[in-house]
Amino acid sequence: MTNPLLETTPLTDFAAVRPEHVTPAIDVLLAEANAALDRAVGPDVPADYDALSLVLEVPVERLGRAWGVVNHLAHVADTPELRAVHAENLPKITEFYTRQGSDERLYAKYKAIAASPAAAALSPARRQALAHALRDFRLGGADLQGEAKARFMALQDRMAELSQAFSNHVLDATDAFAHYATAEELDGVPADVVAAARAAAEAEGKPGHKLTLHFPSYFPVMQYARNRALRETLYTAYVTRASELGPAERDNTAVMSELLTLRAEEATLLGFANAAEVSLAPKMAGTPAEVLHFLRDLAQRARPSAEKDLADLRDFAARELGLTDLQAWDLAYAGEKLKEARYAFSDQEVKAYLPLPKVLDGLFHIAETLFEVRIQPAEAPVWHPSVRFFRIERAGQVVGEFYLDPHARPGKRPGAWMDSARSRWLRADSHQLQTPVAYLVCNFSSPVGDKPALLTHDEVTTLFHEFGHGLHHMLTQVDEMGVSGIDGVEWDAVELPSQFMENFCWEWEVIRHLSAHVDSGEPLPRALFDKMLAAKNFQSGLQTLRQVEFGLFDMRLHTEADAPQRVQAILNEVRQEVSLLPVPAFNRMAHTFSHIFAGGYSAGYYSYKWAEVLSADAWSAFEEEGVLNPDTGRRYRCEILEAGGARPAIESFKAFRGREPSIDALLRHQGMA
Ligand SMILES: [Zn+2]
Structure with a gap:
């Protein structure tokens, strides 16, 4: 019987892949990859780049490609049968890659290659690939011995538990709230949201409309509900989730504190000054100080524009909506009304x-x-x-x-x-x-x-x-x-x-x-395009400050030694420093900041803005030289697209732009300069 996942044709025969092909193919390929790993770390394979690549990379790449097909199909053509075989094989795949990534004999082999006389003759791309492999082993604790190693492994388990607890608390706190609103209370809210809220209440045999803190319910209410008290009720519940202001069993205060403590301990074990340094080791940004400087610079540059955004909003809210003391629960509502007044056009159009x-x-x-x-x-x-x-x-x-x-x-x-x-x-x-x-x-x-x-x-x-x-x-x-x-x-x-x-x-x-x-x-009519362009930059100053606030808070939490005891205090200081918007004292945003406490973004939140600066600045070369200028296109292709991960991104950027990245272009594109 032929198995399309084991064929060596250049392109997969997708039309032929069936769920029953998955487990037999993955078992064969995993056995090959495991045997290759055992052989690669043994004495028969010399500490030589080509030799290791032939023995190990060939079967591992074959496994990765076949699993990639299964994974892809599970995302685009899911069936119960496919989902079952995907779930059955996923732990085996994860186990293999974990084993490969922590195999001390493999680490030793890579170190031997790096130390061999032939290493100097390796191509720059190979040197970079080797450097990445060594770095990943080090960050995975491969240099640690004895008690330090045991402690490192224990930290990984405990941090995974804490992250899971953090997101469970957020989810439970989100689910725990419901407000059953009357039809009058929902004045202004779009009909589809009202209908969904009515259906949710009906499903529970309750009168009225069930509003929750899940985004598709919460956000339209904040954006459209004319009833200010309703907005205040929902806002208050939303920003106090999973905090000490709610039930103790889903309070994230202690979880955050312990996570930050353990991340700092992990950093110390790995020889870094703090968790932010660990996070930045494989990233483009060099040091936490560089990131802090970047964020503060951006905040300062965006501030005049944000001040104007807020003044416009206050003015409009007072004049048109009768809201003379703009509160946190008015911002989305007033913002939406101002946007409608300024740039009326529809997506449908x-x-x-x-x-x-x-x-x-x-x-x-x-x-x-x-x-x-x-x-x-x-x-x-x-x-x-x-x-x-x-x-x-x-x-x-x-x-x-x-x-x-x-x-x-x-x-x-x-x-x-x-x-x-x-x-x-x-x-x-x-x-x-x-x-x-x-x-x-x-x-x-x-x-x-x-x-x-x-x-x-x-x-x-x-x-x-x-x-x-x-x-x-x-x-x-x-x-x-x-x-x-x-x-x-x-x-x-x-x-x-x-x-x-x-x-x-x-x-x-x-x-x-x-x-x-x-x-x-x-x-497309030019006038319509101009409206779209103006709407794109609506409140870009305020939005930039908000992103900077999250990024600064994240970076300070992962660099300052007393952060585990000062989470809310640091958040307050950051707001004092960069935020212009009214924030009530009871706002506990940190307690639901899943990006950094339950996702992969710890000491990495800044990267959203960082990447925007790079892409805007790269684009500005095309603005200067012509948007469809083939010479600029060739330079961009050669220095950025073709270079891949074979050299540091900053080198590729400088080779293209002829200088360090600058934030000017981003500010200009977003109407802030
Ligand atoms: Zn993307």
């Missing part, structure tokens, strides 16, 4: 001008003009009839390929993403160049009747964003596993190429050519 085929043509045309490629439809087995496959060529050579799965359907996870199906690699076994393949997945609505699918401007931006990740993955010229394309790129720099592409969607000359009214064929 814009959508009629943005049919998917026209948008795709426009997108491909940009890539072809700037990056000297041809993008052509091609044939490949797919997992759904609506999925398309494309080939990217330069000078007649295939440089990469991608699947485009644009439409929402049952069994497909929501959202949009780019994932790697295969990475560029000069293979250690065949010495043949393997070209990269990407999955581009979106969830746009499907075409209706004989009309093409129509996209909102937001969806067009999403498509450009994911395509930017795809270009980074597919146009790389790096031949080494682990540092080609997006692999090995610093986490706080990996959004540069994706956010960069979004800029085209705000460029009149570009939008003019990729819009065509579904009935008349007319391009």
Whole structure:
């Protein structure tokens, strides 16, 4: 019996993959990978880059690709049978990668390669891949011995428990609240939200409308409810969740304190001054001081604009809404009303001008003009009839390929993403160049009747964003596993190429050519585009200060020795320093800050703004030299897209821009300079 997950054809036969293929294939590939790991660390394999790559990387890459197919299908073509085999195999896969990442004999082999005389002759990409491998072992505690090692492992377990407890408390506190509102109380709230609230109450056999603290219920009420007391009630419940102001069994105060204490202890064990230094070790930003300086600089530069945003809002709220003492629970409401008054246009109106085929043509045309490629439809087995496959060529050579799965359907996870199906690699076994393949997945609505699918401007931006990740993955010229394309790129720099592409969607000359009214064929009217552009920057000053507040708070928590005892005090100090908005003393935002206490963003929240600065500054080179200037495009392709993770992101950036990144372009693009 043939198993498509074990075939060695360049592209997976998606049409042939069945759930019953998964476990047998993964068992075979895992056995091979485990045997390879045992062999690789033994005396038969010399401390030589090529030798190790041949023995270990070949079978591990094969396993990774097959599992990637299973994972991908679980995201885009879920069935109960597939979900079951995915869940059955996931622990085995996780166990293998954990074992590989903590194998001390493998660490010793990598160290021996780095110390060998041949190391000096390795290519820069290989040196970088080796450096990453050694760094990851060190950060995983591989240098620790005896008691220190045991303590490190115990810390990992306890921190995982605490993060889980943190998010459970947030979830429980969110679920614990309900307010049953009368129809009169909901004056102003959109009809669909009211209907959903009524249905939720009815399901419990209760009268009225059930409002909760879950976002689809909470946020529209804060945005649209005219009833100020209702907004205050919901706001108060929302910002005191999981704090000492509620029941003790879901209070996160002690959880935060212990997590910060243990993160600091982990940092000490690994030889760092604080947890922020550990977080930054694999990132582009150099030191916590550099990040703090970056955030404070941004706050200072955004402040005049934020002051104006707030003055405008206060003025409008007093004049038009009769709110003379603007409170925290009025901000979203007054903001929405001001936005409506200033820039009335609807998404529906814009959508009629943005049919998917026209948008795709426009997108491909940009890539072809700037990056000297041809993008052509091609044939490949797919997992759904609506999925398309494309080939990217330069000078007649295939440089990469991608699947485009644009439409929402049952069994497909929501959202949009780019994932790697295969990475560029000069293979250690065949010495043949393997070209990269990407999955581009979106969830746009499907075409209706004989009309093409129509996209909102937001969806067009999403498509450009994911395509930017795809270009980074597919146009790389790096031949080494682990540092080609997006692999090995610093986490706080990996959004540069994706956010960069979004800029085209705000460029009149570009939008003019990729819009065509579904009935008349007319391009998007200029006046409508100008309104969209103005709305894009609405309250950008205040929003920037809010992001800086979160970033500064996160960074200070992970650098200051007394932070575990001063969480709320530090938050208050940060607000004092950067925030302009009224915040009630009972606001306990920290207690639900899951990004840093339960997600992967500890001492990393700044990266949102950091990546925006890089992409805006890269874009400004195109503004200066011409948005579709092929010379600028070539430089961007060579220095940023092709370089992948083979050198530090700052070096790639400087090679392209000729200088260090500057925040000026971001401020200008967001109307703050
Ligand atoms: Zn992204």
